[in-house]
Amino acid sequence: MDRQEAIEFLLDHYENPRHNHVVEQPDVSLSGGNPGCADVITMQARFGQDGKLEDIGWEGEGCTISRAAASYVTELVEGLTPDEIEALSFEDLMDQLGRELVMTRPTCATLALGTLKKGVHEYHMRERAKE
16 A cells, blocks of 8 residues: 555545444443543444454544544454454554554554453453353
């Protein structure tokens, strides 16, 4: 993806955010923030009986990069299992968002994924403890 395509990609996700809603009866609900940029986000997820992500949502305020990344992350994880979400790479996300544009703001670009991964990890540990 060239620079202009990356700009358009980020602006599309910022202006038309995907999954920007509250999830009913979430298995995961965790807030995270980036004090350096005043980004605040809450990631919510619910898993189905098959163990795959059934619903994903986010709410929050922040810069263009953090909000666009939150929107993109929700698309990226659709239908994944907790293990698959936990295995997602921050480096891959940076590449997919357009590394050239987001490399000066990595904490903004990775806030949503980091918050979701932490929440999914906590959920996963609770589920394993039930076994």
